[in-house]
Amino acid sequence: MTQTARETRPLRIVIVGHVDHGKSTLVGRLIHETGSLPEGKYEAIKAMSERRGMPFEWAFLLDAIQAERDQGITIDTTQIWFKTQKRPYVIIDAPGHKEFLKNMVTGAASSEAALLLIDAQEGVQEQSRRHGYLLSLLGVKQVAVLVNKMDLVGYSADRFGEVAEDYRAYLKGLGVVPSCIIPISAREGDNMVEHAARMPWYQGPTVIQALDGFEHRELPTERPLRMPVQDVYKFDQRRIIAGRIESGRLKVGDAVIFSPSNKTARIKSIEAWHVPEVPETAEAGQSIGVTLTEQIFVERGEVMSHLEQAPIESNVFKARLFWLGHHPLRIGNGYTLKLGTLEAPVTVEAIEHVIDTTDLSTRPADRIERNGAGEVVLRTKRLLALDEHDANPVTGRFVLVEDYLPVGGGIISMEGYPDQRRLVTVKSTNITAVGHAVTRDARAARNGHKGGVLWFTGLSGAGKSTLALALERELFAKGYQVYVLDGDNIRSGLNANLGFSPEDRAENIRRVGEVAALFADAGFLVISSFISPYRADRERAREAAKDAFHEIYVKASLEACESRDPKGLYRRARTGEIPEFTGITSPYEPPESPELVVPTDELPVEDCLALLLKYVEGKFQT
Structure with a gap:
C-alpha cells in the first residue's frame, strides 16, 4: 500500500477502560479539539446541559441512546469519525462495565490500536487488567495508556508515576509494551492536543501525537494463502468458489488444496465483481471467487491454500480463551465452534487451568466462570483446518457459540499435539487390493485362536512393557502365536527415521497400527506396548485392525508412575532435560471406552496378569 493510501485510510482505534474512568468525556473532548465536531453540536450540548441544570458534559456527545443516560453507563460500542492533520480515524468507544465485555471484544477485534484509560485517583482496577488481557488475547499490540483525571490528584507527578509503573509491569507480563503512558485531564483538555502547562514534568507525546504515531496494520499478504470458502455458486455452467482471502496471495495457475477434504486442483480463473478487467492475481483483504481446472466437490467451511503451505489438520487443539457465557464452561460441555466460515460441534475435553x-x-479448576480466562483442550469429531495463532493471527482465532449467542473466544495452540494431515493423506495411487489364499478362519482353526491386536496404552511407568512381556510368555507357553511390538523392535528398524516431536510420535503409532493389523490378519495375537498418548492415533489403529482391535488401558496415576520412574525419565523431564514428555509437558489422553482397564496402581502384577489372561481366553479362543 502506498503512503498516500495509508494516510487516507481511517485508522481504527478502540477506547477501553473501567466504568466511569472518563472514556466518553475523552472522546467528546478529542473530537472538539481536532475541529471534528459538527457545526452547532457544541451549542446543542451546552444547551442540553443547562436545561438539565448540570455542568457542561462532553459525554453527552456519545449518549445517543436514552437508556444509556438513564443508567449512566455506556452499553454498546459507538463508532465515531474524526480527523487529525495526518489522517482520519474511526474511534470505537467500548463499554467499561464488566457486564458488557462482549461488546468490548467486538470493538477490539476489529481495531488496529487501543487507547486504554485509567483513573489517576482510583488507579489500576480489576477491569483495567481484564481489558489489557483481552487486548493481548485479541492481538491488539499498539496500546497507549492514558492516566485520566489528573486534575483530581493535583497534577501530581508522583501519583502518575505510581499508576504508570503498576500498569506497565502488568502489560509486560502479557508481552505488551505500551507505546506511551500519558497523564491527561480529558475534562480540562490537558495533554490532549498540546502539552499542559500544569504538568511541565511530562515531556512525552500528547494524545493526538500518540494517535498519529500508530501504524496501520499491514494486510498479511506475506503469510501463507488462506481463503475460507464462503459459498459455491453456479453461473453459466461454471462453479465459482467464493470467499475472502484472509492472508497470502493467489494467481491463476496456482496449485491449491482444500482442507480438510484434501482435494487438489489448479486455479483456472479469478472472478471479481465490479472490476474493469478480469484479474490474474488476488491478495489478502479481497473478496473473490475462483474457478478450478477440474470439477471437485468443495463446501462452505473448507480452507483453500497452496499445496506447499497448507494449514494444520487436527480434531483436537489447545486454546487460551476468555469466557463470556452466563453459565460456566465445564469439562464435557458442548458448544458450536466458529472458525472462519466453518461451524462445527466441539467438546471441552480438559481445563488445564484458569488464568487470574x-x-x-494460574490455578487448576474444573470450570471457568463468566468473564474468566483459561487454557482448555477442545475436541471435535471431524478434522478441522486451522492455524496456530502465533503463525497466523487472522485464522488462529475462534468463537464459541451456545444457543445462537457468542459465549467465548480465544486463540489456537497446537502445543503437544501433532498435525494429523500426513497421517490421513493417501499418496499411493493405482493400488489394487489382493486377497489371500488362506482365510482368517482357516488360520484361527490351525492356531486354535483368533488373531487380534491387544493395544496397551498408558503413561510411562504404568507397567505396559512388564505386563506385555509377561503376557507374551504365558500365552506362548499355552500355544498361542503371539508377538510383542514395542519401542525396542520398532524404533531400531521400521521407525528408526522418526524422532519424538508430536508429529513423529503420531507417525510412529500410525505405522505400528498398520503393522499390528497385518500381524492380526496373519493369525497372530500381537501385543502393542506404546504410550500412544493421542486418542486420534489409537482410533486410526482401531480402523486399521477393525474388529480385531482391543484397547487395553494400563491405568496408573501420574503420581504412581513418577514414584516408580525406573529409568529416571520423569526426573529428567521435570528438570527440562527431556522436552515434550508425556504427562509432564505433553498431553496424555486416556481412553474413553477401552475394552479392558488394568489398574496397576491398585493391583499387584500377578493379579493384573490374571486379568489379561482371562480376557484373552474369553475373547480369542476358538
Missing part, C-alpha cells in the same frame, strides 16, 4: 487476569497467575 488481575495478576496472570
Whole structure:
C-alpha cells in the first residue's frame, strides 16, 4: 500500500477502560479539539446541559441512546469519525462495565490500536487488567495508556508515576509494551492536543501525537494463502468458489488444496465483481471467487491454500480463551465452534487451568466462570483446518457459540499435539487390493485362536512393557502365536527415521497400527506396548485392525508412575532435560471406552496378569 493510501485510510482505534474512568468525556473532548465536531453540536450540548441544570458534559456527545443516560453507563460500542492533520480515524468507544465485555471484544477485534484509560485517583482496577488481557488475547499490540483525571490528584507527578509503573509491569507480563503512558485531564483538555502547562514534568507525546504515531496494520499478504470458502455458486455452467482471502496471495495457475477434504486442483480463473478487467492475481483483504481446472466437490467451511503451505489438520487443539457465557464452561460441555466460515460441534475435553487476569497467575479448576480466562483442550469429531495463532493471527482465532449467542473466544495452540494431515493423506495411487489364499478362519482353526491386536496404552511407568512381556510368555507357553511390538523392535528398524516431536510420535503409532493389523490378519495375537498418548492415533489403529482391535488401558496415576520412574525419565523431564514428555509437558489422553482397564496402581502384577489372561481366553479362543 502506498503512503498516500495509508494516510487516507481511517485508522481504527478502540477506547477501553473501567466504568466511569472518563472514556466518553475523552472522546467528546478529542473530537472538539481536532475541529471534528459538527457545526452547532457544541451549542446543542451546552444547551442540553443547562436545561438539565448540570455542568457542561462532553459525554453527552456519545449518549445517543436514552437508556444509556438513564443508567449512566455506556452499553454498546459507538463508532465515531474524526480527523487529525495526518489522517482520519474511526474511534470505537467500548463499554467499561464488566457486564458488557462482549461488546468490548467486538470493538477490539476489529481495531488496529487501543487507547486504554485509567483513573489517576482510583488507579489500576480489576477491569483495567481484564481489558489489557483481552487486548493481548485479541492481538491488539499498539496500546497507549492514558492516566485520566489528573486534575483530581493535583497534577501530581508522583501519583502518575505510581499508576504508570503498576500498569506497565502488568502489560509486560502479557508481552505488551505500551507505546506511551500519558497523564491527561480529558475534562480540562490537558495533554490532549498540546502539552499542559500544569504538568511541565511530562515531556512525552500528547494524545493526538500518540494517535498519529500508530501504524496501520499491514494486510498479511506475506503469510501463507488462506481463503475460507464462503459459498459455491453456479453461473453459466461454471462453479465459482467464493470467499475472502484472509492472508497470502493467489494467481491463476496456482496449485491449491482444500482442507480438510484434501482435494487438489489448479486455479483456472479469478472472478471479481465490479472490476474493469478480469484479474490474474488476488491478495489478502479481497473478496473473490475462483474457478478450478477440474470439477471437485468443495463446501462452505473448507480452507483453500497452496499445496506447499497448507494449514494444520487436527480434531483436537489447545486454546487460551476468555469466557463470556452466563453459565460456566465445564469439562464435557458442548458448544458450536466458529472458525472462519466453518461451524462445527466441539467438546471441552480438559481445563488445564484458569488464568487470574488481575495478576496472570494460574490455578487448576474444573470450570471457568463468566468473564474468566483459561487454557482448555477442545475436541471435535471431524478434522478441522486451522492455524496456530502465533503463525497466523487472522485464522488462529475462534468463537464459541451456545444457543445462537457468542459465549467465548480465544486463540489456537497446537502445543503437544501433532498435525494429523500426513497421517490421513493417501499418496499411493493405482493400488489394487489382493486377497489371500488362506482365510482368517482357516488360520484361527490351525492356531486354535483368533488373531487380534491387544493395544496397551498408558503413561510411562504404568507397567505396559512388564505386563506385555509377561503376557507374551504365558500365552506362548499355552500355544498361542503371539508377538510383542514395542519401542525396542520398532524404533531400531521400521521407525528408526522418526524422532519424538508430536508429529513423529503420531507417525510412529500410525505405522505400528498398520503393522499390528497385518500381524492380526496373519493369525497372530500381537501385543502393542506404546504410550500412544493421542486418542486420534489409537482410533486410526482401531480402523486399521477393525474388529480385531482391543484397547487395553494400563491405568496408573501420574503420581504412581513418577514414584516408580525406573529409568529416571520423569526426573529428567521435570528438570527440562527431556522436552515434550508425556504427562509432564505433553498431553496424555486416556481412553474413553477401552475394552479392558488394568489398574496397576491398585493391583499387584500377578493379579493384573490374571486379568489379561482371562480376557484373552474369553475373547480369542476358538
